[in-house]
Amino acid sequence: MVSLTVYTKFSIIGLVNNALYVIILSLAMDLTANENTPKSIILLLNILPALLLKTIAPFLIHGKISHDKRVIALIVVNSCAMWLIAERHVYIGIIFASLMSGLGELTFLQIATSKFSEDAINGWSLGTGLAGIFGSLYVLLLTSIMRLSVKFCLIGSSFIPLGFLLFWSLPQEGYYQRVIDDVSLDIRGGREELTTGDDINKEETEIDKFAIVKQVFYPFMLPLMVVYFAEYLINQGITPVLLFPFNSNSILFNKFRDEYVLYGTMYQLGVLISRSSGRYIRIRNVWMLSLLQMANLFVFLLEAFYFPINSVIIVVIFSFYEGLLGGSSYVNVFLNVNDLYKNHHSIREYCIGVVTISDSFGILLAALTGLILEPSLCQYQVSHGRDYCRA
Numbered sequence: 188m189v190s191l192t193v194y195t196k197f198s199i200i201g202l203v204n205n206a207l208y209v210i211i212l213s214l215a216m217d218l219t220a221n222e223n224t225p226k227s228i229i230l231l232l233n234i235l236p237a238l239l240l241k242t243i244a245p246f247l248i249h250g251k252i253s254h255d256k257r258v259i260a261l262i263v264v265n266s267c268a269m270w271l272i273a274e275r276h277v278y279i280g281i282i283f284a285s286l287m288s289g290l291g292e293l294t295f296l297q298i299a300t301s302k303f304s305e306d307a308i309n310g311w312s313l314g315t316g317l318a319g320i321f322g323s324l325y326v327l328l329l330t331s332i333m334r335l336s337v338k339f340c341l342i343g344s345s346f347i348p349l350g351f352l353l354f355w356s357l358p359q360e361g362y363y364q365r366v367i368d369d370v371s372l373d374i375r376g377g378r379e380e381l382t383t384g385d386d387i388n389k390e391e392t393e394i395d396k397f398a399i400v401k402q403v404f405y406p407f408m409l410p411l412m413v414v415y416f417a418e419y420l421i422n423q424g425i426t427p428v429l430l431f432p433f434n435s436n437s438i439l440f441n442k443f444r445d446e447y448v449l450y451g452t453m454y455q456l457g458v459l460i461s462r463s464s465g466r467y468i469r470i471r472n473v474w475m476l477s478l479l480q481m482a483n484l485f486v487f488l489l490e491a492f493y494f495p496i497n498s499v500i501i502v503v504i505f506s507f508y509e510g511l512l513g514g515s516s517y518v519n520v521f522l523n524v525n526d527l528y529k530n531h532h533s534i535r536e537y538c539i540g541v542v543t544i545s546d547s548f549g550i551l552l553a554a555l556t557g558l559i560l561e562p563s564l565c566q567y568q569v570s571h572g573r574d575y576c577r578a
Contacts (some may be wrong), residue, residue, distance in 0.1 A: 193303055194310035196353050197295070201314020202321055203293035203350035207235060207265060209286050209322025210273070210296045212453050215423065216444040217330075218277050223577075227557030232281040232542030234554060237289025238547035244293050244540060257294045258354045261287050279416065289547065291351075293540055298357075300525050301536035307463045308525055309357050312518040316462030319455030319510070327452050331445045332438065349522035400541055403527075406473075407520050408545035413477040414516040415532070415549030416556075417484040418454075418509050425487045426450045426506065428564045430575035434503040445576050446499060450506045457510020458517075465518040467473035475515040483488045483509050491564045496575075517546065 191199075209220070215229040252429035271280030308348045329340045400408075428446055433440035440446060470476065486505060490496055524542055528535035564574040 191356075192306075193351075193358065194313075196304040196357060196475045197303075197307045197310030198314035198317065199350055199353055200295055201311040201315075201316075202318040203347055203353075204261075204288065204295065205315045205318030206270045206322045206325075206347050207269060208288045209319050209451075209455065209548060210421070211281055211284060211327055212450055213323050214327040214337060215328075216341070216427065216447055218272070218281075219333075223562070225424075225558045225561045226427045226510040227561060229281065230419060230550065230557065231554035232278055233285050233288075234550040236282050236285040237292075238544065238551050240286055240289040241293050241540070241544050241547055244290070252310065252410060254294055254298060254354070257290055258351050261291050261294075266345045267344035269341050273338045278470055287348075289543075292543055296521065296539045296543060296553040298538045300521075303357075305522065305525060308521055309518070310464075312465055312514075312521070313459075313463040315449070316455075316514055317321065319458045320452065320554065323448065323455045327439075327445075331441065331448055334513045358443045392524050399538055403542060404526060405483035407489055407524055407542055410473045410477040411516055411520045411542070412416070412545040412549035412552075414473075414480045414513055415546045416553045417477075417480040418513045419550045420453065420554035420556055420560065421484055421487045421506075421509055422454060424430050425484075425491050426502070427504050427561055428491055428568060428576040429487070430578070431497070432498075432575075442499045446537075449499075449503060453503045454506040454510040454513075457507040457512075458514035459510075461514030462518045465522055466571055468515075469522065470515060471520045471523060473516050473519050476512050476519075480509065480512045481515070483512065492567065 198379055211233055213229060215226040217227060218229055224225075248519070264283055268280045268283035268287065271283065273280075291361065294313060300312050325344070328342060329335045330337060330341070430443045430446055431494075433443075433446070441450060443519065483505065496502070518544065524538055525535065528538055568574070
């Protein structure tokens with residue numbers, strides 16, 4: 188039987204956690220009620236519940252609900268959510284999937300940083316990058332190339348959460364029960380509990396939680412929020428209107444929505460490459476990536492208004508570059524936080540939970556902005572004789 192490393196297992200778990208999120212966003216044009224509904228409504232529903240959960244979890248859930256129970260919820264609720272979406276209960280299904288996405292990210296990043304080595308973080312980052320390319324290619328293959336129905340695509344994705352079963356194969360020696368000094372182990376029933384409720388340890392209760400938030404806000408949380416704001420505003424607010432005429436014999440393009448799916452696929456390819464680079468390339472000043480992403484946002488806005496390039500290939504290339512910046516920012520932020528608190532397990536686990544809020548908050552701001560931006564760009568293009576966004 189093949190024995191998988193911790194790095195590989197966290198890669199698979201990261202893929203499973205983020206795949207449904209990507210599939211939902213890739214199908215945004217199909218899941219909205221009509222062509223006039225902003226695609227950012229799907230992004231908003233896909234991120235707001237996760238953000239709310241990750242905001243309260245470090246204060247209310249951390250140390251009170253075992254990781255085993257969380258993972259069971261991830262499997263069951265995620266699968267049900269995709270069936271709900273497939274049966275046209277779109278919005279409620281997306282909300283449940285979003286909650287589970289946030290819970291999964293919070294849970295497994297905490298496990299990776301406090302229970303295992305840096306390899307687990309790198310594995311998770313690679314997996315979440317793989318989720319992007321897996322999810323977007325899954326949609327591209329089934330709906331654009333094989334021309335299968337969106338419902339079939341959604342039902343098939345409901346089996347993906349079974350991958351969370353790998354959690355119970357993680358090496359038990361990697362776990363430790365955090366009691367007072369993070370050294371004592373509490374083995375119960377042959378398995379080490381990750382945390383239950385009574386042993387909210389003294390180190391954690393002595394943490395000045397808001398002081399830690401202030402310490403990590405400017406160097407880590409804010410630049411990550413800026414990167415995600417820019418890239419998700421591009422993806423959900425601008426690229427849905429960057430549409431071009433295509434050859435009727437094209438293999439990739441049967442409808443204008445296929446161009447949008449291709450943009451997303453190339454973006455996710457960039458994310459995959461950069462998120463898997465954490466082992467080899469470390470960037471300490473992540474603000475540089477944030478500024479480059481904001482410049483990228485400006486380029487996409489110029490294209491949406493004036494089409495100076497007027498080429499689907501160039502938009503595809505810029506989408507790939509956008510993914511490189513976003514993925515690199517994500518992996519380097521969490522590796523830098525891990526280094527900062529590498530000798531303080533409880534603080535590090537709490538800090539990781541807090542930092543995960545920042546990317547979600549940036550996405551939320553992008554979704555709210557996109558609700559206004561996308562219809563405005565479409566209306567502007569139609570008034571100037573370019574009505575592909577209404578097709």
